[in-house]
Amino acid sequence: MTSTPKRALITGITGQDGSYLAEFLLARDYEVVGMVRRSSTVNFERLGHLQDRIEFVPGDLLDEVSLIHLLRTHRPAEVYNLAAQSFVQTSFSQPVLTAESTALGVTRVLDAIRFVDPTIRFYQASSSEMFGKVVEVPQRESTPFYPRSPYGVAKVYGHWITVNYRESYGLHASSGILFNHESERRGLEFVTRKISYGVAKIKLGLADELRLGNLEAQRDWGYAGDYVEAMWLMLQQDEPGDYVVATGETHSVREFCELAFAHAGLDYRDHVVQDERFFRPAEVDLLVGDPSKARQVLGWQPRTSFPELVQQMVDADLELVRSDLERHRAPRL
Numbered sequence: 001m002t003s004t005p006k007r008a009l010i011t012g013i014t015g016q017d018g019s020y021l022a023e024f025l026l027a028r029d030y031e032v033v034g035m036v037r038r039s040s041t042v043n044f045e046r047l048g049h050l051q052d053r054i055e056f057v058p059g060d061l062l063d064e065v066s067l068i069h070l071l072r073t074h075r076p077a078e079v080y081n082l083a084a085q086s087f088v089q090t091s092f093s094q095p096v097l098t099a100e101s102t103a104l105g106v107t108r109v110l111d112a113i114r115f116v117d118p119t120i121r122f123y124q125a126s127s128s129e130m131f132g133k134v135v136e137v138p139q140r141e142s143t144p145f146y147p148r149s150p151y152g153v154a155k156v157y158g159h160w161i162t163v164n165y166r167e168s169y170g171l172h173a174s175s176g177i178l179f180n181h182e183s184e185r186r187g188l189e190f191v192t193r194k195i196s197y198g199v200a201k202i203k204l205g206l207a208d209e210l211r212l213g214n215l216e217a218q219r220d221w222g223y224a225g226d227y228v229e230a231m232w233l234m235l236q237q238d239e240p241g242d243y244v245v246a247t248g249e250t251h252s253v254r255e256f257c258e259l260a261f262a263h264a265g266l267d268y269r270d271h272v273v274q275d276e277r278f279f280r281p282a283e284v285d286l287l288v289g290d291p292s293k294a295r296q297v298l299g300w301q302p303r304t305s306f307p308e309l310v311q312q313m314v315d316a317d318l319e320l321v322r323s324d325l326e327r328h329r330a331p332r333l
C-alpha cells in the first residue's frame, strides 16, 4: 500500500527561501502548494525549474478571506509562512505596509488555520533582526528583543503572536529565528547579492565602482539552502517550539567585500565607495547566533562555510552577467 503524500502550503514561494523550501519538500515527495499574490508580470524567476511540479494558488497576506479560502480548498498538513515585506531599508519608507504583511499577516494566517483546521502545523519565519541593538552576545532563544527597524518591530509582533496562538489555542506553531541567509537567488537589493553582482559587473567591464553604506555592520551569514531544512525539522517535532538558526560566526560587510572582490582577482578598496543613501536611520551593528538548541533538538547544522558562500555567489553572478551580455540584456542593477 502506498501512503498519501503530505501537502504543504508555502506563502512567499516566489522569494529566495520559498524556492529552496519547495525544492526540499518536493524531494521528500510532498505535494507543494504555493501562494502567489497578483502582479502585472509573472514572477517565477527562482522557480522556473519547478514550475510544473508546484500548484500555484492566488492569495495575499493582506486578505484574510483569500487565506481561508485556500486552506479550505487545499487542506495542507503544514503551512510555512515565508511571505513578508522583508527588506529592512524599505520598512523605513513603508512602515505601515510592512506592518500589514510582516506583522498582521501572521495573525491572518494563524486565524485562518484556527478557523479551518487547527491540526495544521505552522512555521513562522522570524528573524535575527528582532535582536537589533543586541543585549547579549551571542543571541539565543532567550535573548530579549530590541528591534531597530519597522521591519524588526513587525517581526517581533509576528513572533509573539505565533507563541500566543500556540499557548492560547494549542496550535502546533513554531518560530524559526533565522539569522541572515544568502544565495545566488538572493534579491539584488540585499548587501551580499549587491556585492556579488557588483563584483561581476566590475570584472566584466560594465562598471567601475560599487556604492555601499555601512561597511562595519557584522552579520552571521549562512547559506539559504541549508536553512530550509531547519524549518522543516521544526514541524516534524512532537512539540512546537522556537529555534535560533545560525552559523555561530560573524563577519563584517567589509570582509564580505574583501573576499568577494579577491575571488574575482580584484581589490575592493579600488572600487567600493561609501554612499550616505545606503545608511539606515538606525543600524543593527552586530548579529551572531547560538544555534545549540537547533543542533541538539533538531539535529540541524549548517554545511556551507562563509568563504564557500561568498565564492558560490560571485561565481553564479559572473555566469549570469556573462550570459546576459551574450544575449544583449541590460544589467539587472
Ligand code: NAP
Pocket (backbone or CB within 6 Å): 011, 012, 013, 014, 015, 016, 017, 018, 036, 037, 039, 043, 059, 060, 061, 062, 081, 082, 083, 084, 085, 086, 087, 101, 125, 126, 127, 128, 177, 178, 179, 180, 181, 182, 187
Ligand atoms: P524574499 O525573497 O523577500 O521573499 C518574500 C516573499 O514574500 C516573496 O515571495 C513575496 O512575493 C512575498 N510577499 C510579500 N508580501 C506579500 C503579501 N502581502 N502577500 C503574499 N506574499 C507576499 O524573502 P526571503 O529572503 O525568501 O525570506 C523569507 C522569509 O524569511 C521572510 O518572511 C523574511 O522576512 C524572513 N527572514 C529572512 C531572512 C534572510 O536572511 N533571508 C532571515 C530571517 C528571516 P513577491 O515575489 O510577489 O514579491
Ligand code: GDD
Pocket (backbone or CB within 6 Å): 086, 087, 088, 089, 126, 127, 128, 129, 178, 179, 180, 181, 189, 190, 191, 192, 194, 211, 212, 213, 214, 215, 217, 218, 219, 253, 278, 279, 280, 283, 284, 287
Ligand atoms: N542592503 C544593503 N545595501 N545593505 C547595506 C549596504 C547596501 O548598500 N551597505 C551596507 N549595508 C549593511 C546594512 O546597513 C546592514 O547592516 C547589512 O549591510 C545587511 O543588510 P541587508 O543585506 O539588507 O540585510 P539585513 O541584515 O538588513 O536584513 C536581512 O536579514 C534579516 C535577518 O537578520 C533580511 O533578509 C531580513 O529580511 C532578515 O530578517
